[in-house]
Amino acid sequence: MKQTIVTVEDDVDIAQLVSHSLANAGYVVRRFSTGQGVVEACEKEPPSLFLLDVMLPGKSGLRLCDEIRQSVALATIPVIFLTAKTSESDRVAGLELGGDDYITKPFSPRELIARIRAVLRRFERPLPIETLRSGDVEIDTGAMLVSVRGKRITTTATEFRLLEYFVRHIGRVFTRDQLLDAVWRDNAFVTPRSVDVYVRRLREKIERDPENPDMLRTVRGAGYRFGEPA
Amino acid sequence: MKQTIVTVEDDVDIAQLVSHSLANAGYVVRRFSTGQGVVEACEKEPPSLFLLDVMLPGKSGLRLCDEIRQSVALATIPVIFLTAKTSESDRVAGLELGGDDYITKPFSPRELIARIRAVLRRFERPLPIETLRSGDVEIDTGAMLVSVRGKRITTTATEFRLLEYFVRHIGRVFTRDQLLDAVWRDNAFVTPRSVDVYVRRLREKIERDPENPDMLRTVRGAGYRFGEPA
């Protein structure tokens, strides 16, 4: 569930302040003090946002941003620049290289967080709002409501996301790990067994006979499948 | 539906910066580098706002604004001037010719967006006066009046906007961030927790039993929802 933010900042004090603020706001922070190797290090696990100092020893933030935009894995990730300069030419250069916002020092932690939230929000893709139906189950993704055989049932947030995922992919078998990736927002520390538990909880809510599941089937040695095989 | 902004600016860097910022803020941008043919090109599809550089080769921004005001199709569309000059006489000249605001270079993307929003808000056609009803709640958007179960209640401005938003989107779940975006005018520095507080205040005014809300429901792990879907 937690989003990761990569900071590249050579000034230790500022880096400290920033990473502290971000951690406080619930973000996971990865710190770099130079632009060296940032792109390579991030390509495997892309962060949600880059926070780049414009003035960096060696490779400037602007050039780093350029590199990020060249990387297939990272090109769509938002970038915010941090800078002490306020001259117009810098602003222009920053945004032209693909920055999405610009924060000038000194800034307050509060402002920093607000700007980051605003940018992240802009980039977040809302799931389409629709009514999904499959057999006995009907899901309203906008209202977060589920009905089974015409009767409204209540689900927790995670149960809902899992069920929605299944209903959006009827007939496909998913391994526990795939489900963790898709449904759990930060799957880093969650055991695959937890999926079993959630499957069980869902069955109790949607199956006629939870002991003999009809819709949410076990595929032994592989994982789970919702609905008929494709 | 996105609003269109027409920019007329000869400096390529600035035009680039501006159009990037506007696009980021969700506006559609049409760029012109001179005043030639702007009016003609816009009459078929009037934009929501003009952003004019005062100093333009050939036809000055002031003259262009004048033309805009002569055009029946465009006369009521707001105009913001962009200029490097800061002298008072220019300001006066710009506003006298029908400009609605004035931004001096250098400016930050943020400031630009904020000013544009402010002007658009001022020009926004007054919302149609209507009576919205949902269950026990009746809202008169023209008079900013709310009745619950036939009884008039008083709300503060923010409470009203929040309630109106909920009533206009019955049955939808909104996250705190979405509500901040939609209801708080300048959400830059407001904590998502504030939404909780306003929800609580609204509940005290509209629910029979504020401790067991019936209309304005919590959706744990997601946000809030007003009313039930059909």
Add this chain to the structure above:
DNA sequence: TCGAATTTTAACAATTCGTTAACATGCGTA
């Protein structure tokens, strides 16, 4: 039919999330 592998299940612990009251700050107006 035995046994290993896998899944199910219930109980438990940890953590997150929402509520709420009290407080701080701002803003307009008397």
Add this chain to the structure above:
DNA sequence: TACGCATGTTAACGAATTGTTAAAATTCGA
């Protein structure tokens, strides 16, 4: 200037959710 109302923040508290564990049950191949 002082007052009152509107707005926003904070922190503690309790409750619901989430994830783990281990034992029991099931499945399937040999």
